[in-house]
Amino acid sequence: MITFEEAQAIAFQSLEALGTEMIPFDSALYRVLAENIITKEFFPPFDKSAMDGYACRKEDLSEPMEVIETIPAGTKPIYSIGKNQCAKIMTGAMIPDGADTVIIKEKVQIWDENHIIFNDVFSSTNICYKGEDAEEGEVMLVKGTKLEAQHLAVLATLGQIRIMVYKLPRIGVLVTGSELVEPHETLRDTQIRNSNAYSILNQLKQERFHATYYGIVSDQYQLTTDQLLHSIKNNEVLIMSGAVSVGDFDFVPQILKENGFEILFHGLHMKPGKRLLFAKKDKKWVIGLPGNPVSTFVQMQEFAIPFLYKLMGCIALKPPIFLSLDHVLERKNGDKKEFIPVQINASGKVNKVAYNGSGNIQALIAADGLMEFPMGKNRLEENERVRFISF
Numbered sequence: 001m002i003t004f005e006e007a008q009a010i011a012f013q014s015l016e017a018l019g020t021e022m023i024p025f026d027s028a029l030y031r032v033l034a035e036n037i038i039t040k041e042f043f044p045p046f047d048k049s050a051m052d053g054y055a056c057r058k059e060d061l062s063e064p065m066e067v068i069e070t071i072p073a074g075t076k077p078i079y080s081i082g083k084n085q086c087a088k089i090m091t092g093a094m095i096p097d098g099a100d101t102v103i104i105k106e107k108v109q110i111w112d113e114n115h116i117i118f119n120d121v122f123s124s125t126n127i128c129y130k131g132e133d134a135e136e137g138e139v140m141l142v143k144g145t146k147l148e149a150q151h152l153a154v155l156a157t158l159g160q161i162r163i164m165v166y167k168l169p170r171i172g173v174l175v176t177g178s179e180l181v182e183p184h185e186t187l188r189d190t191q192i193r194n195s196n197a198y199s200i201l202n203q204l205k206q207e208r209f210h211a212t213y214y215g216i217v218s219d220q221y222q223l224t225t226d227q228l229l230h231s232i233k234n235n236e237v238l239i240m241s242g243a244v245s246v247g248d249f250d251f252v253p254q255i256l257k258e259n260g261f262e263i264l265f266h267g268l269h270m271k272p273g274k275r276l277l278f279a280k281k282d283k284k285w286v287i288g289l290p291g292n293p294v295s296t297f298v299q300m301q302e303f304a305i306p307f308l309y310k311l312m313g314c315i316a317l318k319p320p321i322f323l324s325l326d327h328v329l330e331r332k333n334g335d336k337k338e339f340i341p342v343q344i345n346a347s348g349k350v351n352k353v354a355y356n357g358s359g360n361i362q363a364l365i366a367a368d369g370l371m372e373f374p375m376g377k378n379r380l381e382e383n384e385r386v387r388f389i390s391f
Contacts, residue, residue: 001267003375004302004337007278010264011307014280018167018236018311025155028147030208031165032312037141039158042131047095051126054108054116055099056086061122064115071096086116095127102126144315166313171211172235173200174227176242176252177291178218195361196241196289196296203300209308211239225255232284237311239304242291244277252288253277261286269375271338272358273299285311293361298339298370301389322385324349325371334378341367342388350388367391 002010020034049055056065065086071077077096081087087096095102107120134140140154141147147155147165155163180194181187194216204211212235217227232238244252244266253263261279266288268276272295277288287304289296306317326349331338341363342350350371355363372387373380380386 001269002265004268004270007265007268011278012310014264015311016283018169020164021167022162022164025152025161025163028163028165031147032314033141033143033145033147034166034313035164036139036143037160039134039136039138039140042136043134044128044130047130048128049089049091049093049095049102050128051102051104052091053089053102053104054086055081055089055095055102057081057099058101060084061118064111064117066115144313146309146314169237169308169311170235171209172214172231172238173197173211174214174231174238174240175216176224180216195293199297200239200300207305221251224251228255236284238286241289241296244275244288244290256286269336271336276303292358294358321388323388324383325380325386326351328382329380331378334376337375338373339370340373342371344368
């Protein structure tokens with residue numbers, strides 16, 4: 001048994017690059033940049049007004065000023081601003097020569113038909129200056145960035161319509177268990193419906209990963225061998241659920257060893273998901289998830305998805321979120337890191353939801369996410385800060 005942090009470090013050290021490809025920027029949500037994005041121009045490209053108001057000279061604010069033109073956004077000013085002159089200007093419009101200030105229209109009094117006067121105390125120029133957001137040649141997005149909506153908006157601003165990203169890993173999903181049937185099938189006495197495959201597939205889909213589902217394989221050694229090898233053949237990563245523990249029908253570790261895979265770890269000081277397995281052969285990886293539904297869900301969230309992003313060259317995973325615990329929480333044994341389904345209440349604190357263990361997938365419906373009960377602790381106090389993982 002090793003800690004989760006040790007397991008993650010081992011997995012990340014096993015990574016090898018998958019290659020790169022050029023894609024349109026508007027197809028790049030949740031992809032990982034394989035190049036630095038450098039500006040080819042200044043942003044903003046000219047001095048522009050931050051407000052609707054009047055562009056003028058600061059030194060003239062105590063006098064009536066003649067309005068000499070109106071400057072809409074997207075229109076170049078016609079006139080320069082001279083003594084006791086101003087131009088009515090819209091947000092985003094170019095500042096005319098001679099002006100060094102924009103006074104907002106709410107702070108202006110109409111003096112006569114062609115004149116206004118400032119009727120407040122000066123506080124800000126209300127000008128966005130050329131290059132204040134970014135200068136030409138500046139690195140705007142760094143290689144290894146996971147691209148989200150705000151990054152795509154920056155790419156659009158830069159006119160960077162094609163970008164180099166790391167290739168997506170090809171992922172296979174395989175579920176083991178003679179007791180399992182698919183959701184559309186009628187249950188017999190000893191059977192249960194397969195939920196793990198759909199948990200895995202949809203957790204992947206939420207992160208824009210594409211996966212091939214290879215179905216259920218029964219607990220027979222040769223069948224499991226054949227289907228495992230078939231499933232990994234055309235994929236870099238195989239995610240399996242079940243047959244990785246220590247029971248008589250948990251064949252996967254032995255099958256992997258017999259077929260040249262190195263098992264880098266198998267077992268964590270963690271609950272749920274203690275029997276997580278991770279193996280590698282050349283540029284292929286197998287993630288073996290325990291068969292209990294909450295174990296599968298948690299290890300996908302905590303281990304598999306971060307691993308896939310690191311495999312794609314992501315330099316920084318999401319930073320942890322810490323929230324306060326609403327009540328004292330105790331447990332009998334503190335020898336493992338434990339994840340517990342919780343809700344966030346109206347005060348922004350976390351409460352444990354009703355939860356009967358790693359087979360109780362229904363508990364996740366009432367939860368907003370998971371909280372971490374750190375290894376080595378048996379008791380958490382009210383208002384103690386705990387790590388929160390949102391779904």
